[in-house]
Amino acid sequence: MSTGGARSAPAPALAVVGATGAVGSVLLQMLSQRADVWGDVRLIASSRSAGRRLTVRGTEAEVLALTEDAFDGLGVGDIALFLTPAEVSARWAPVVTARGAVVVDQSSAFREDPDVPMVLPEVNGHAARLRPRGIVSGPDCVTAAMIAALGALHAEYALAELAVSTYQAASAAGRAGSEALRRQLSLVAGTSLGEHPGDVRRAVGEDTGPFAGPLALNVVPWSGELREDGWSSHELAVRAQVRRILDLAELPVSVTCVQVPVLTGHSLTVRARFEGAVEAVRAREILESAPGVVLVDDPAAGEFPTPSDAAGTDPAWVGRLRRSLDDPRSLEFFVCADNLRQGAALNATQTAELIAADFGSFTL
Known part of the structure; x- marks a missing residue:
């Protein structure tokens, strides 16, 4: 801008x-x-x-x-x-x-x-x-990571349904999150921990920081507080925020939040279903011109977004864009963004x- x-x-x-x-x-x-x-x-x-x-x-x-x-x-x-x-x-x-x-x-x-x-x-x-x-x-930084891309596609195709899995960086929990991950990594570095059940948890002990479990050499499928029917407060919050920003009060949205051992940069897998058929070629054109989005999408050349690429940059990086195999109305893509900057x-x-x-x- x-x-x-x-x-x-x-x-x-x-x-x-x-x-x-x-x-x-x-x-x-x-x-x-x-x-x-x-x-x-x-x-x-x-x-x-x-x-x-x-x-x-x-x-x-x-x-x-x-x-x-x-x-x-x-x-x-x-x-x-x-x-x-x-x-x-x-x-x-x-x-x-x-x-x-x-x-x-x-x-x-x-x-x-x-x-x-x-x-x-x-x-x-x-x-x-x-x-x-x-x-x-x-x-929040999870919603912000994907909403610019979603908004651009919605303007063209009209979003009808959304399913998202997040891979959230430790720094989203502030300095306490980053420091907890660094402490845990120092405990397991150079060891064989992670090869046997429970050994990372035993090494970390109670020092999980702001996370629901040890993050080093691990992923934790939880972010937020428990809500009805097993959903987390963060998952429901992302759902509500997408609906508000896109002005789609009844949009079906499903979210699974996962913490991963990354310091900076959220990643998300997104499956977006639209009102009519979509084409990946046209979707690429839309995302290439969308404000706040950078398209990095050449898997044959090993080019796709990763959080280490997005860290320190402003835009959301989008790649792995493809039309769903079983639904001509759905697009699937991967997005990364620096959670301290974007959002x-x-x-x-x-x-x-x-x-x-x-x-x-x-x-x-």
């Missing part, structure tokens, strides 16, 4: 809440790489991180403690990005909106609120303009830029 253009109003202030977290660190890098559309940028985090100095746009800035005083001076035309746990966003977002500023929240706090639009700019950026509560929500830092930044342009502070 281009963000250049002449300013027609004072540059808005930007508050980054959760600036010292894993996503916050990536977002600060982005602010230095993208067009500079912001005036004052203030960094806010928990009291544990207050006083730290971080570099933003080439200069050092002190991290403020998350208190009401940290938002002094914010008002109409300004924006606060919340890269925080849901309970933090729920507590502090109303403090910001009461001052007239807009909140862009990447947590789950407001994703089910009908008065809070859920936005992925490549698919439904227009939805950010209608925000009754002054809050715009972003999808987290990048989504928050792009959404904030859309809102700033709507205020007239610059033109897209």
Whole structure:
């Protein structure tokens, strides 16, 4: 997305809440790489991180403690990005909106609120303009990884049904997830662990971090909390988010969430069924021109997406695209995306830029 253009109003202030977290660190890098559309940028985090100095746009800035005083001076035309746990966003977002500023929240706090639009700019950026509560929500990083590709295909073929399996990176659980995987890998590196039942679990013991089981040399088919009929809360959340962003309230969606021993980069297998017959050649043309998507699809040459390729990049990488063998209305494909960028830092930044342009502070 281009963000250049002449300013027609004072540059808005930007508050980054959760600036010292894993996503916050990536977002600060982005602010230095993208067009500079912001005036004052203030960094806010928990009291544990207050006083730290971080570099933003080439200069050092002190991290403020998350208190009401940290938002002094914010008002109409300004924006606060919340890269925080849901309970933090729920507590502090109303403090910001009461001052007239807009909140862009990447947590789950407001994703089910009908008065809070859920936005992925490549698919439904227009939805950010209608925000009754002054809050715009972003999808989680799993949904964001596939929704740009799905949205482009839906616009052409009309999505009728969706089945997804996810392969989620440890860093989606924040620094605690990445650190847990590194600790576990250090325990099993150079050993024969993994060859016999239960030996990885015994080596790791209770130190599984934020995961339901040991992740090193393993996969864990669970993410979230238990819900009715054996579904996890995360699986149901992905289902709900796809329906909201594509405006398909009754879309049949089935999701299986799996944690894998990858530090950065979610992967998904997707089977999408449409209203009519599809052609893989035309689908490739659609995805090649879709914003936020890179098509990497030449299996004969060994070219297809992997999380290590997607790590550190902004787009969703799509490959292994083919029409289903048993259904001319279905496409199957594989997608990878950096979970700290696509659907987290990048989504928050792009959404904030859309809102700033709507205020007239610059033109897209």
